Amino acid sequence: MLLVGEAEAIVLNLVQPLGERDVEILDLLAAAGRILASPVAGKLDVPHWDNSAMDGYAVKYEDVKNASDSNPAVLEIKEEIPAGKQPQMTVQPGQAARIFTGSMMPLGADTVIMQEQTRRRDNLVEILVAPPAPGDFVRHRGEFYQAMTPLLQPGVRLAAADIAVLASAQATEVPVFRRPRVAIFSTGDELVGAGEPIGPGQLVDSNQYALAIAATAAGCEAVRLGIVKDDKRVLQEAMDRALKAADVVISTGGVSVGEYDYVEEIILNLGGTIHITSVAIKPGKPLTVATFPQKELPKAPPKLYFGLPGNPVSTLVTFWRFVAPALKKLSGLTSGWGPLFVPARTRQDLRTGGQRETYLWGKIHPSDTGWEFELAAGSHSSGNLINLAQTTGLAVVPVGQKAIAAGETVRVLLV
Known part of the structure; x- marks a missing residue:
């Protein structure tokens, strides 16, 4: 059983980004x-041309460099230049042009005086403040x-x-x-689709919906292939179809050690190589990661396969922790595709068994001193999807640690 960091490194090393x-x-x-x-x-x-950064007057710096409120520079206004219009004159010594933010600078002018530092009298303008240097409030071309x-x-x-x-x-x-294509299917005789009649012992397949939305949010095109029954032949046909339809395949269920868990056997039957079978993470221990060569394109990178556990919380936690970074790297991002952790002060006690790196879900809140983590109320069972709603962060309790007290700092995975 791999440590979480070891599994992450294997997954990301397997990913070859999209190419030319x-x-x-x-x-x-x-x-x-x-x-x-x-x-x-x-x-x-x-900018496409020299233009004014202010409403005011376009002038020659030499005319106004000594201006003050007690000794204003008096200039003759020769033109008004609205935004989007080409100036029609060249500013000469002793002259100014009325100009507006974004207006093209007239020839001969090298400085703009903001209108709040002027006083206008008919066709004359008094400059009451000297600019600090030539080019003040001028945005130059390029x-x-x-x-x-x-x-x-x-x-x-x-x-x-x-x-x-x-x-x-x-x-x-x-x-x-292009957007990477991600094929998604769920395995299990007990599953029915949302909106379908549900019989004794059956479960609604929420994983299809969660993974389709999560893959789309990661920048991919989701291809939903539905529910596949626990039959080796049917499952192998579905997996083969998924591999032909997409760059990445994600299945849920069938990766544990039960009598109807066929995924790993079928991966090998189809020529795949298994790199991960289990990770010391809670929830989400049974995680299968495999690659398949593209036989028709020998130089193309292998296709990725993720066999996620079927419990709905485990499905999303393992997606957020391992699959989402892989999809972002595959999409061509050169940075920012890794998981993002922040330190936060937990508002509640966090308790675990300590045997595996444990992820507890809840909400992350900004505060005056940094981030705070609010643990979701209720059971943190991998089958309890209900209190996963509105989750924005997963608090991480390291292997070997059984508790983090309220008020202490915890590492939180942003989701």
Whole structure:
């Protein structure tokens, strides 16, 4: 049985990120949330031209460098330049142009005086405060970005600010990695789908829904393959179908040591290599991780298989701890794909058996002194899905430790 850290290292070392063959070109809006596949350069300098950072007056610095309230510089206003309009004149000594935030700077002017530091009389303006240096309140062409130089580097997930940056530089076609496809199925004769009639001894398969949403949140395309009965032939056909349909396969159930747990045997029948069978984690001890070579594409990376335990809490805990980081790395992210832990002060006593690294679910709250962890009320059984609702963090109690007292610091996995 592997320690959690050992299992994590094995999983992440097995992941080979998407490559050149997995790139598609999308327009700006469609690229939101996707992973950038190659460097992007813009077509325009930013700013596109010298412009004003303030409402005020465009002037020559030499005309106003000695201005004060008791000895204002008096300039003749020769033009008004609204935003979006090209200036029509060149500012000469003793002249100024009325200008607005974002307006293009006129030729001859090198400084902007904000209107709060002026006093206007008809077509004259009095400058009451000397600017500190030439160029004050002027944004120069290319000051923020020069056209055709790298704008964004590959391996980042494109968020709102990134899309705005690309739009401002007119980079309207964006190379991104395709979304990894994740096939999901549940195993067990006792399972029925949500909304179906439920008979004695049967259980609703919540795992399909949880994993589809979780895989989508990790940036993948979820392919739900439904419930597979505990029959070797049927299960082997389903696993083979899943491997052909996706980059990653996730199944739940059938990975323990029961008489109807066939997953590991079928992995070997289909030519897979098993790397992990159990981890010293609670909940989630029976975890199978395997790889399958792509026989039709010998140079392609092997496909990943995760056999997660069937208990619904165990399913999600092992997904959050091991599968989500793997999917994010696979998607092409160059950083930020590992699990994120923060130290937090626990509001309640945390108790475990101490034999395995234990994950207790609850909510993480900001406070004046950092983070606080609030343990979910009720049973922390791997079969009790109910109090997992609204979970935002998992408190980690290390192997060999049986308790962490209220008020002490605990490491919390953000989910």
